[in-house]
Amino acid sequence: MKSPKYKRVVLKLSGEALAGDQGFGINPAVIKSIAQQVKEVAELGVEVAVVVGGGNIWRGKVGSEMGMDRATADYMGMLATVMNSLALQDSLEQLGVQTRVQTSIEMRQVAEPYIRRRAIRHLEKKRVVIFAAGTGNPYFSTDTTAALRAAEIEADVILMAKNNVDGVYSADPKVDKNAFKYDELSYLDVIKQGLGVMDSTASSLCMDNDIPLIVFSIMEEGNIKRAVLGENIGTIVRGK
Numbered sequence: 001m002k003s004p005k006y007k008r009v010v011l012k013l014s015g016e017a018l019a020g021d022q023g024f025g026i027n028p029a030v031i032k033s034i035a036q037q038v039k040e041v042a043e044l045g046v047e048v049a050v051v052v053g054g055g056n057i058w059r060g061k062v063g064s065e066m067g068m069d070r071a072t073a074d075y076m077g078m079l080a081t082v083m084n085s086l087a088l089q090d091s092l093e094q095l096g097v098q099t100r101v102q103t104s105i106e107m108r109q110v111a112e113p114y115i116r117r118r119a120i121r122h123l124e125k126k127r128v129v130i131f132a133a134g135t136g137n138p139y140f141s142t143d144t145t146a147a148l149r150a151a152e153i154e155a156d157v158i159l160m161a162k163n164n165v166d167g168v169y170s171a172d173p174k175v176d177k178n179a180f181k182y183d184e185l186s187y188l189d190v191i192k193q194g195l196g197v198m199d200s201t202a203s204s205l206c207m208d209n210d211i212p213l214i215v216f217s218i219m220e221e222g223n224i225k226r227a228v229l230g231e232n233i234g235t236i237v238r239g240k
Contacts, residue, residue: 005230006156008047008123011038012146015055017163017218018084024056026087034161035091037224038128042097046228047123049153050130051146052088054080060138074138078105081142085132086110098127104136104145116152123153143202151209158211159227160197161218167235168197168215185237197237212238 013034020027042048057080063073085101092099100122101111111132112118122129134145150158168190171179187207190197197203197215206213214227216234226233 002229004044004046004228006046006228008153008155009228010146010150010155010158011048011050011224012158012160013050013052014163015053015057015080015084017161019056026056031087031091033221034218035088035095037222038092039095039097040225041228042126042128044228048128049123049149049155050128051142051149052081052084052130053142054084057083071138078133081134082132085130089130092128099130100127101130101132104133120153141199141202143198144205147202147205150211151205158213159224160213160215161224162215163218166217168195182235185235186239187237190237210239212236
């Protein structure tokens with residue numbers, strides 16, 4: 001058995017990844033599969049933190065396009081991430097994986113408030129920590145949350161698991177037949193070319209703190225483990 005390349009990781013899951021093919025809500029089979037993959041990684045001794053999006057339930061951008069106040073729409077999106085986080089926590093604990101949800105907006109009856117030192121202590125005790133409710137501020141995406149939390153807990157890498165693409169492409173492969181997949185990129189390339197891997201705030205934060213990013217497909221069983229072991233899957237984004 002190969003030893004893990006990374007000791008502490010932040011796994012970024014989009015809300016759409018939890019919906020699977022149904023496109024909305026939480027698909028039980030998909031969330032069980034993701035929980036099983038996280039368990040496999042945790043059993044390698046890797047410290048795993050997770051950031052989950054909320055796009056399968058609500059998107060703040062959609063709300064603002066409907067004429068809703070942007071901040072209100074974003075707060076609703078944060079609550080959607082809490083729902084996803086609790087569902088993932090339940091799936092993990094059914095598999096015997098000790099898990100803690102920490103929220104950026106206090107809701108003590110539901111989860112712990114986010115406290116950096118407590119989160120690190122949970123990770124050191126080999127508990128999976130799920131960061132919910134984004135940064136707690138409107139106008140910031142869960143991609144930025146992943147970058148921020150990775151910097152705060154000093155993670156070795158961000159694993160960005162996608163449900164509809166297996167890496168970073170030069171254009172949308174579903175639209176442009178000439179689109180090609182990158183094996184490796186710099187954050188400057190991502191920002192300059194507007195490749196849409198992460199928003200520019202998240203990309204800049206990762207670049208400034210020298211946090212590598214691996215983009216890969218969540219739909220293939222075992223890919224999270226392969227990424228942690230350092231296998232060549234998806235696209236790696238790093239440095240300047």
